[in-house]
Amino acid sequence: GGGSLEPADLVIAATGSAAPGWARASGVATDAGGFLSVDAHHRSVSHPRIFAAGDVAARTDRALAHAGVHAVFAGPVLAANLRHMLAGETPRAAYHPRWNSLYLMNTGDGSAILSYGPLSAQGSWVLALKHWIDKRWIAKYAALAKSE
Ligand SMILES: Cc1cc2nc3c(=O)[nH]c(=O)nc-3n(C[C@H](O)[C@H](O)[C@H](O)COP(=O)(O)OP(=O)(O)OC[C@H]3O[C@@H](n4cnc5c(N)ncnc54)[C@H](O)[C@@H]3O)c2cc1C
Structure with a gap:
């Protein structure tokens, strides 16, 4: 924070992920960190025509790490639900992550x-x-x- 350079033998940068500013500014429901709040179908809890998966999303039904493994496995669920929406059906695919990755x-x-x-x-x-x-x-x- 002070901008000084300190000698270091090892630097571990473990910063975690941050939500993009537009998510909260959009008026779509977000969690405290500004990530888009979605249910198990990866559907926005405030705007049923908006879906999100991956780092930008935060599940309201369970804690889910912002990790590539979840972004990848939620992808097919998101695709299925978008197809359901386009067919005029209720999005019914849900992502059930394993407890351990x-x-x-x-x-x-x-x-x-x-x-x-x-x-x-x-x-x-x-x-x-x-x-x-x-x-x-x-x-x-x-x-x-x-x-x-
Ligand atoms: C250094 C590092 C190491 C990691 N290692 C691992 C690991 O080992 N295992 C693991 O599971 N996860 C790991 N992760 C986390 C993983 O990379 C993310 O969880 C994953 O990439 C999220 O995928 P995503 O598709 O949601 O988002 P992203 O991969 O971030 O994709 C979002 C895309 O949207 C684009 N974009 C953003 N804004 C706009 C805009 N306005 N218009 C158009 N495009 C836009 C971005 O350029 C980007 O291509 C790591 C992350 C980092 C930074």
Whole structure:
């Protein structure tokens, strides 16, 4: 805050996510942090024709971390509900996240840290697992791109 430069051996930037200013300014219901308040169908609790998923959204029925894993898995639910709306139906798809998510962090030294609920581990095998999962995920997009 003072703008001074301090010597440091290690800097960990763990800032969390922040809501964009337009969310609160829009008049759509938001939580205390300014994230759009949505129900389990990812539908705004104040404006039934507005849907949100991912970092910008905050579930009112349960706490949900602003993490990529939830943004990704809520995507198909959002798509299904938009289709329901376009067909004049009630949006009925709901996102039920698992209570624990697998987090894998590359530590840059040939190793990675794994965290799953109360469990944690570290090692080169964790990095191998991370690469396997990441490459399998990206390969899906490569296959999609080829099929277009
Ligand atoms: C350094 C870092 C590391 C992370 N690591 C992990 C991890 O290991 N695991 C994990 O699960 N999550 C991780 N996350 C969190 C993850 O990246 C987010 O939760 C995820 O990207 C959210 O997806 P989203 O689609 O909701 O938002 P975003 O990915 O932020 O996408 C929003 C998009 O909207 C665009 N946009 C914004 N405003 C406008 C506008 N006005 N008009 C048009 N476009 C606009 C932005 O440019 C952006 O492309 C990490 C995040 C950071 C910053």
